[in-house]
Amino acid sequence: MSGIAYEVDVRSLDELSPRDLYAMLKMRLDVFVVEQKCAFPEMDGKDPEALHLRLLAGKELLASTRIIAPSGHDDPAYIGRVVVSPDHRGKRLGDKLMAESIAACERLFPDRPIALSAQSHLEKFYASFGFDTVSDEYLEDDIPHVDMLRPVPRASA
Structure with missing residues (x-):
């Protein structure tokens, strides 16, 4: 694992400072829209109700995800917008971010x-964290995707 020191910060959108919100949205746009050449509505209306997990080194944003609470009694929690800053790739931050x-x-x-x-090209990465593929491949914003689900861990006997 990388020796990079980081702090974990989980906040609602309203708890982020304007500068922190700007940094997070800029990183997501730089990666998902510009780098992946995917013109789609990054601002999809889900951020205000989500929690935003960030890995920070001081004030520098290293990586982030969006966590959406289960919507119903039997529904799963949802992790999305998984992104590592291009400046910090190759340091195993994706592993740390998912963990x-x-x-x-x-x-x-x-x-x-x-x-x-x-x-789809990250299916094995997510599988290494216990996620199982639960759908056929489909296109989302012209990029192949699959739905994955990580079951509730069984209690030790």
């Missing part, structure tokens, strides 16, 4: 599965 995001979901929404929509 922290899963831990946050398990703490905030115990006994709930966790769902995500994975770009």
Whole structure:
């Protein structure tokens, strides 16, 4: 694992400072729209109700995810907008980001599965965190994706 020191910060949109919100949205736009050449509505209306998990080194944003609470009694929590700053790739931050995001979901929404929509080329990455593919491949914003689900961990006997 990388020796990069980071802090984990989980906040609602209203709890982010304007500068922190700007940094997060800029990173998402730089990666999802510009780098991936995907013109789609990044601002999809889900951010105001979500929690935003960020990995920070001081004030510098290293990576972030969006966590959406389960909408119904049997629904999963949802991790989305998984992004690592291009300046910090290759430092295993994606692994740390997913581990922290899963831990946050398990703490905030115990006994709930966790769902995500994975770009198909990252299916093995997410599988390494216990996610199972639960759909056929489909196009989302012209990028192949699959739905994945991480079941609730079984209690030790």
